[in-house]
Amino acid sequence: MRRILAALGRYPVITATVAVGIIAAALAGAGLSAWATGITTAYVSAIVVWTIIGMVRDVMRGHVGLDVLAVVAMVATLAVGETIAALIIVLMLSGGEALEDYAGRRATRELTALLDRAPQIAHVRRPGAGDETRDLPADEVAVGDELLVRPAEVVPVDGTLLSEEASFDESSLTGESMPVTRTAGETVLSGAVNGSRAIRVRALRRSADSQYQQIIALVRAAQESRAPMVRLADRFAIPFTAVSLAIAGAAWGLSGDSVRFAEVLVLATPCPLLIAAPVAFLGGISRAAKAGIIVKGGTVIEQLARARSAAFDKTGTLTQGRPVLVDVRPAPGIDPDRLLAWAASAEQYSAHVLADGIRRAASARGIAVEAADDAHEEATNGVTAVIGGRRVVVGKPAYVAALAPDTTLTALEAGHAAAYVAVDGRFAGALVLADGARPESRAVVRWLRGHGVERVTMLTGDARPTADAVAASVGVDEVHADLLPAEKVHLAAMMTPRPVLMVGDGVNDAPVLAAADIGIAMGARGATAAGDAADAVVLKDSLTKVAEAVAIGRDTLRVAYVAIWIGIALSVAAMLLATTGLVPAVIGALGQEVIDLATILYALRALRGRPFDLSDRGTTGAVDDAHAHAPAGSVPAEAE
Numbered sequence: 001m002r003r004i005l006a007a008l009g010r011y012p013v014i015t016a017t018v019a020v021g022i023i024a025a026a027l028a029g030a031g032l033s034a035w036a037t038g039i040t041t042a043y044v045s046a047i048v049v050w051t052i053i054g055m056v057r058d059v060m061r062g063h064v065g066l067d068v069l070a071v072v073a074m075v076a077t078l079a080v081g082e083t084i085a086a087l088i089i090v091l092m093l094s095g096g097e098a099l100e101d102y103a104g105r106r107a108t109r110e111l112t113a114l115l116d117r118a119p120q121i122a123h124v125r126r127p128g129a130g131d132e133t134r135d136l137p138a139d140e141v142a143v144g145d146e147l148l149v150r151p152a153e154v155v156p157v158d159g160t161l162l163s164e165e166a167s168f169d170e171s172s173l174t175g176e177s178m179p180v181t182r183t184a185g186e187t188v189l190s191g192a193v194n195g196s197r198a199i200r201v202r203a204l205r206r207s208a209d210s211q212y213q214q215i216i217a218l219v220r221a222a223q224e225s226r227a228p229m230v231r232l233a234d235r236f237a238i239p240f241t242a243v244s245l246a247i248a249g250a251a252w253g254l255s256g257d258s259v260r261f262a263e264v265l266v267l268a269t270p271c272p273l274l275i276a277a278p279v280a281f282l283g284g285i286s287r288a289a290k291a292g293i294i295v296k297g298g299t300v301i302e303q304l305a306r307a308r309s310a311a312f313d314k315t316g317t318l319t320q321g322r323p324v325l326v327d328v329r330p331a332p333g334i335d336p337d338r339l340l341a342w343a344a345s346a347e348q349y350s351a352h353v354l355a356d357g358i359r360r361a362a363s364a365r366g367i368a369v370e371a372a373d374d375a376h377e378e379a380t381n382g383v384t385a386v387i388g389g390r391r392v393v394v395g396k397p398a399y400v401a402a403l404a405p406d407t408t409l410t411a412l413e414a415g416h417a418a419a420y421v422a423v424d425g426r427f428a429g430a431l432v433l434a435d436g437a438r439p440e441s442r443a444v445v446r447w448l449r450g451h452g453v454e455r456v457t458m459l460t461g462d463a464r465p466t467a468d469a470v471a472a473s474v475g476v477d478e479v480h481a482d483l484l485p486a487e488k489v490h491l492a493a494m495m496t497p498r499p500v501l502m503v504g505d506g507v508n509d510a511p512v513l514a515a516a517d518i519g520i521a522m523g524a525r526g527a528t529a530a531g532d533a534a535d536a537v538v539l540k541d542s543l544t545k546v547a548e549a550v551a552i553g554r555d556t557l558r559v560a561y562v563a564i565w566i567g568i569a570l571s572v573a574a575m576l577l578a579t580t581g582l583v584p585a586v587i588g589a590l591g592q593e594v595i596d597l598a599t600i601l602y603a604l605r606a607l608r609g610r611p612f613d614l615s616d617r618g619t620t621g622a623v624d625d626a627h628a629h630a631p632a633g634s635v636p637a638e639a640e
Helices: 002-010 012-029 033-060 067-079 083-107 109-116 211-224 229-234 237-255 258-265 271-290 298-306 314-318 336-347 353-364 397-403 441-450 464-474 485-494 507-515 528-533 544-578 585-607
Strands: 121-125 134-137 146-149 159-161 165-169 180-183 199-203 293-295 309-312 324-330 372-378 382-387 390-395 416-423 426-434 455-459 500-504 518-522 536-538
Touching: 012 033, 012 083, 033 067, 033 083, 067 083, 067 237, 067 258, 083 585, 237 258, 237 544, 258 544, 258 585, 271 293, 271 298, 271 544, 271 585, 293 298, 293 544, 298 518, 298 544, 309 314, 314 353, 314 464, 314 500, 324 336, 324 353, 336 353, 336 372, 336 382, 336 390, 336 416, 336 426, 353 416, 353 426, 382 397, 390 397, 397 416, 441 455, 441 464, 441 544, 455 464, 455 485, 485 507, 500 507, 500 544, 507 518, 507 528, 536 544, 544 585
Parallel strands: 309 455, 309 500, 500 518, 518 536
Antiparallel strands: 121 134, 121 146, 146 199, 159 199, 165 180, 293 536, 324 426, 372 382, 382 390, 390 416, 416 426
């Protein structure tokens, strides 16, 4: 009973329409047909006025939609005395919203599941509490707190594993169905489900800064975003309205019976157009979430479907993002281990991916890092830190040379990168690292080229020799290297054909991800700044998901268009049949509900789509549209 009352309160127009219908039927049964007609007419007229007010507001905002057909149909049925048909049209319109709501909940079930699984409680052990634990809200956990995570519980915050070994289900984070094993000292992400043994974890971040909460924020943004559903339907609004009125007018003119006009128009109501696209786009968003890709709204789905150019960052995007130290080249008189110790101590304050490789190399050699008295990072250039009274600078050669004029360049093999080090204004040496291309990068680039992406380029801040080597290995033939973040933004803005897809990770990619038509962040490692700026976030550390996101966009837009055309075709066929007088207005109004149901059922196909196959080289694979992209052009080969 409670559910029924809740449903009645959720859809007041449906409730009121049914109530008016029951009252009118009771009055007609009691011989008070005039009262029944009067009440029905007054109610439908009120709905017409309310709809017209909404239409006027939309027109004042520059938006002309499909509501005019519904208004004309209701007025026409009232004018010819078909009050029951008019009431059914109102019920159909409001029922269409209810059907859309139901289908929307069905389509967004993956997003809702992510929200429902958000960790709420943490079992915290704090000094002085002995072996006892206290249950606290997850958002009250402080960095450094020791947490107990029981079997099958969700890890509440990002942390470091203190137990010797543990197994986790990270499917909600990465889409990976197989459990993963972590050992002591490794990072455990919030949202992962613990295995069969209780474990201890030390909190690395507060709840609001942890991986799962970042995903939750993205999911909420996706749910609250309005897809281009109405805009997509409105592309058909004027022609569909014109065709419907022409058929209805012709039926009236040829038959001389004004009732025919109403009988045709009850089948021209725009529910199929208004419902089909929203359901399809919500289904696409949910399908992407299930695949480990959080898409921030239907507009992004549509842009993904139309992508004509793709730009990639190099480090951590086309490459694995885990550079390995291959050589230490100290300046004369500098001990190699001392050089590595200085560099690792400074790089602990850097978020750059090369810094992680240097820190791991120092740890593997048993070299302890020292705390800095002062440290600051200049994004994309390097880091400066005061270590043991010495000013240590680590970064690009130009950045280091500006502070240490005796800096000399070191010879590098293809695919290698170097971090230069200066101490107290003198060049101390260089550390050479190698970061191999992701094994899937070449296949992803090939897939994009075979599915309508005409131009693929690399935008990177790394040196040209390294960038060229990686580009050649993955099949990218256009490279822009040694770029600052502002230069990346400039090049992305100039790139054609559009829309332009930009893929990157890390804080320094946030500006270009925000500036691109579609920004995709490789967010598996918690690059929250990039995730906030991007339109979509890949939760699994695999570039394959970028191609899959484009495939989902293409499938979703295709389903949306087909569903709309199904609705149009069925409506036009029913209208033509109604011109013969064989379809009474009441039957026509009920028949329109069948058309609504058909379009919704087809639109829900976006939940499944075609199985993704990276080996499918395609042909063009693009969704044709006259407004999809601008004429092709080019950007300069080198950044100014």
